[in-house]
Each structure stands twice: as C-alpha cells, then as structure tokens.
Amino acid sequence: MGVVSSKLGDLGVVTTTLDTAVNWARNGAMWPLLFGLACCAIEMMSTQASNYDLSRFGMELNRASPRQSDLIIVAGRVTRKMAPVIRQLYDQMAAPRYVIAMGDCASCGGVYNNYAVVQGVDEIVPVDVYVAGCPPRPEQLIHGILMLQEKIKGERLKDWVVEGAR
Amino acid sequence: MYIPDALDPIAAMTENLPDVLLDRHEFRGEITLIVAPANVVTAVRFLETTKGLVYNYLSDISAVDYFDLKLGYGDYGARPERFAVSYHLFSMLYGRRIRVKTYVNEDSPIVPTMTGVWAAANWLEREIFDMMGIRFEGHQNMRRVLMPEDWEGNPHRRDYPLGYETVMFSFNVDDINKHKPYAEE
Numbered sequence: 001m002g003v004v005s006s007k008l009g010d011l012g013v014v015t016t017t018l019d020t021a022v023n024w025a026r027n028g029a030m031w032p033l034l035f036g037l038a039c040c041a042i043e044m045m046s047t048q049a050s051n052y053d054l055s056r057f058g059m060e061l062n063r064a065s066p067r068q069s070d071l072i073i074v075a076g077r078v079t080r081k082m083a084p085v086i087r088q089l090y091d092q093m094a095a096p097r098y099v100i101a102m103g104d105c106a107s108c109g110g111v112y113n114n115y116a117v118v119q120g121v122d123e124i125v126p127v128d129v130y131v132a133g134c135p136p137r138p139e140q141l142i143h144g145i146l147m148l149q150e151k152i153k154g155e156r157l158k159d160w161v162v163e164g165a166r
Numbered sequence: 167m168y169i170p171d172a173l174d175p176i177a178a179m180t181e182n183l184p185d186v187l188l189d190r191h192e193f194r195g196e197i198t199l200i201v202a203p204a205n206v207v208t209a210v211r212f213l214e215t216t217k218g219l220v221y222n223y224l225s226d227i228s229a230v231d232y233f234d235l236k237l238g239y240g241d242y243g244a245r246p247e248r249f250a251v252s253y254h255l256f257s258m259l260y261g262r263r264i265r266v267k268t269y270v271n272e273d274s275p276i277v278p279t280m281t282g283v284w285a286a287a288n289w290l291e292r293e294i295f296d297m298m299g300i301r302f303e304g305h306q307n308m309r310r311v312l313m314p315e316d317w318e319g320n321p322h323r324r325d326y327p328l329g330y331e332t333v334m335f336s337f338n339v340d341d342i343n344k345h346k347p348y349a350e351e
Contacts, residue, residue, distance in 0.1 A: 081314045087349075108334065115321055115329030116313075123347050 019157055026070075026096065027058065027149045033069040033089065034062040038076025040103040040135040047138035057145060066092040071148070072125070073141075077105035078118040090125040096160070098152070100144055101127045104134045172260045173218030175199070183212055198265045203251075203277045206268050210253060210283055213264065221255035221264055227280065227290040228252050229298040233324035248272040249300055253280065270300055279304040297322035 036044055048054045048062065063069040066089045078086060090097065101121050104110035107130040109119035118124060128151060131144035175197060179187045186209050189200035201209045213221040230252070232245040247269035256263050270277055279302040280287035291302040292311040299320035302308060310317060319326055334342050 080317075081312075109331065113328075113330055113333070115327070119331045119346075123349060125349050126351050 019155070020153075022157070023153050023155055027152050030057075030059045030071050030098075030149075031061055031063045031069045032059055032071040032073050033066055033093070034064045035072055035089070036075045037078065037082065038105065040075035040106070043135045043138055044073055044075045044102065044141060047141045052138040052142065054142065054145070057142070057149070059145070066090070067094060069093060070096060071098045071100065073100045073102050074106040074121045074125075074127075075102045075135075077110065077112050078121050078124065079116050080118060083118050083124050086121065087124050096152075096155075098129075098148055099125050099127045100129045100131060100141075100148060102131045102141060102144070103136055104132060107132065110134060169259065170217045172262075173216070175213065175219055175221075175264055178216060178219060179209070179212070182216070183209065186212075196263070196265065198252075198267050200267050200269070203268045203270055206251075206253070206266065207278050207280065207283065209266055210255070210280065213255060213266070214283065219257065220259045221257045223256040223258050224280070224284040224286050224290075225254040225256045225263070226252075227287060227294060228254070229294045229300055229322075231298060231322065231324045245269065249275055249298065251277050251294065251300060275300040276303050278302070281305060296320070299323065 036042075046052060048060065054060060059071070066072070070093060072086075072090060072093065074086065090099070099121070101107045105112060105117070106121045107127075109117055111134075113119070121127060129144045129148045131140055133140050136144070176187075176190050176199070179190075179199060183205075186201050186205040187199060188202060191198040191200070199209065210221075213219050228251070230250045232248055232250065235245045235248065249270040249272065251268050251270060253266040254263065255266065268277060275298075277300060279291060281291065281302075282304070288305070288307065289311055291305055292307065292309060294300050295302060295305075295308055296310040296312050297320055309315070313321065332338065332342060
C-alpha cells in the first residue's frame with residue numbers, strides 16, 4: 001500500500017475514455033455569460049437564485065466577460081442594433097462555446113415580427129438548444145441546460161473545432 | 167409670492183401674435199394651437215415667457231404621419247400636409263397643458279429646432295428624425311438615436327414596410343429555410 005492510497009483511501013481504478021473525461025469536465029463547470037436582454041433575463045436570474053438553484057448543475061457563476069465563459073444564454077429579443085454586439089461577444093468566447101436561445105423571441109422572433117427584431121438569434125450565432133416559452137419558466141430553462149449537457153456528453157474529440165484551423 | 171392670474175392662451179395668442187396663429191382646436195379641454203413651421207419657435211417662446219401663461223416645461227415632441235390627407239376626423243377634416251410635429255407643453259405654475267402643432271411638407275420636411283429653448287428637445291428631435299425623417303434645422307447633432315447608424319428609411323412612416331416575416335410551420339418550413347440565413351460556427 002503506497003503513501004497516496006493510504007492517505008486518500010483505497011479508491012480503486014476507474015477506466016474511461018478521454019472523450020468522456022473531457023466532456024464530464026466541461027459539463028460540470030459551465031460558466032454562462034452574464035447576458036440578459038429582456039424579460040427572459042428575469043426568469044434566468046430566478047433560475048440561478050436560491051429557489052431553483054442552477055448551481056446544482058455546475059453553473060452557479062455568471063461571468064461578466066465573454067473570455068471567461070463558455071455558454072451564452074440569449075435571454076430576450078435581439079434587435080438588429082444588438083445583433084453585431086452578440087456576434088462580437090460570441091466571437092470573443094473561447095471554444096468550446098455553446099448558445100442557448102432562451103424564449104420565443106430569441107428562438108424565432110416571437111411576437112416581434114417586424115423590421116427591428118432579428119427573427120431568431122440563429123441568424124447571428126449558431127444555436128445549440130432552443131427553449132420555448134414566453135418567457136420560459138425556470139424549470140424549462142433547466143431542462144434546456146440539461147439537454148445541452150446531454151449534447152456535450154455526446155461530443156467526440158475528432159469533431160472538435162480547433163481555433164484558427166478553420 | 168405674487169402669481170399673476172392665468173391667461174387664456176388662445177386669446178393671448180390672437181392678441182399678441184395674430185399672424186402666427188393659423189388655427190386652433192379644443193377637444194375635451196385640450197387646446198391645440200396650429201402654427202407654421204417657421205413660427206414654431208416664436209410661438210413657443212411666447213407661451214413660455216408671457217406672464218399668465220408660463221408653459222415652462224417641454225413634456226414631449228411627437229410627430230405624426232397622416233399619409234392619406236383626405237382621411238380626417240371630427241372637426242379636423244382634411245390635413246394640409248402629410249406630416250405634423252406636435253410640441254406638448256406643460257405649465258408648472260398653473261398646472262395646465264397645451265399643444266403646439268405644425269404641419270410639415272412631405273417634400274422638404276424641415277422644422278426649426280427647439281434646442282435653443284429647451285435642451286431636452288435634443289434627443290426628442292433626434293428620435294423624430296430617426297423615425298419620421300423630419301429634419302430639424304439648427305440642431306447640433308442630427309443623427310439617428312434608436313436605429314443603427316447605417317439604417318435606411320424611417321420606420322414610423324406609414325409607407326415603411328413592417329418587415330413582416332412569414333411564420334414558420336411544418337408545411338412551409340422548407341420554403342422559408344431556402345432563404346432564411348443561418349449563422350456559421
């Protein structure tokens with residue numbers, strides 16, 4: 001019995017693939033960007049507050065800088081004036097980066113079917129998960145986040161997007 | 167403190183500025199004075215500085231696009247021009263409001279600026295310029311305030327297309343996806 005195992009207890013050995021280990025790490029510590037556009041942001045705040053406690057899923061901390069975050073929750077309608085800002089924030093995020101379109105407005109324009117609002121944020125950035133609702137309840141957003149985590153769990157190393165190699 | 171008695175704004179205008187006041191309307195106690203674009207500043211300065219009127223607070227400036235001039239209502243009848251700019255004034259001394267309105271030509275929609283009287287008119291006039299395309303002569307910073315700088319057209323004009331996009335259902339999803347842009351990674 002070596003020093004390490006006697007200190008830590010006999011933990012045994014876990015074998016896994018690199019894919020699974022990396023995806024587990026990415027899942028467990030996702031940092032969303034502090035980014036609310038409209039009323040959906042209220043529900044997003046509620047999701048992160050004590051009642052729904054998003055930190056159960058490893059994302060308790062919103063970062064105010066896109067360079068420190070790997071998830072952007074587009075919470076609200078995106079106006080045409082805001083669109084270049086969102087694209088810039090998305091481009092500043094380090095890969096791997098994920099986008100959740102929260103609510104009807106971010107997903108498809110919602111009730112704002114007019115000249116001023118982008119009809120779905122997927123015209124600006126690639127969206128991983130769409131969350132329906134106007135606004136979605138915190139349970140729905142959590143469901144969307146769990147769906148995103150399921151998606152990340154299915155990622156493979158060979159499909160990784162390498163920055164600069166595109 | 168001595169406060170002079172409140173004057174009737176219409177009587178005061180007809181007495182002191184008979185050439186400026188083109189028309190007037192009263193509807194449920196709301197008074198609207200109609201003046202020519204060139205005389206707007208004169209009329210508003212008169213309403214602001216005259217004892218007994220003192221409309222010293224600019225509530226709002228708004229613009230209207232009547233588009234179809236023949237469609238009037240009430241005693242308004244047909245409109246003389248396509249656009250109208252309204253100045254909503256409030257007298258903090260007497261607690262009453264008045265509206266000064268001017269009709270603006272469609273071909274050269276230019277109104278003198280109110281920023282010399284009230285600095286608050288700055289952004290209000292910029293918004294009207296942005297949304298209606300009415301220029302304010304003498305304004306120091308006549309740029310768009312709501313829409314992006316490179317926007318074309320004036321969204322609140324009645325002939326501006328709404329930008330309506332067909333709602334996507336399962337039966338037309340293929341047609342829409344042919345032309346709907348999607349972002350790249």
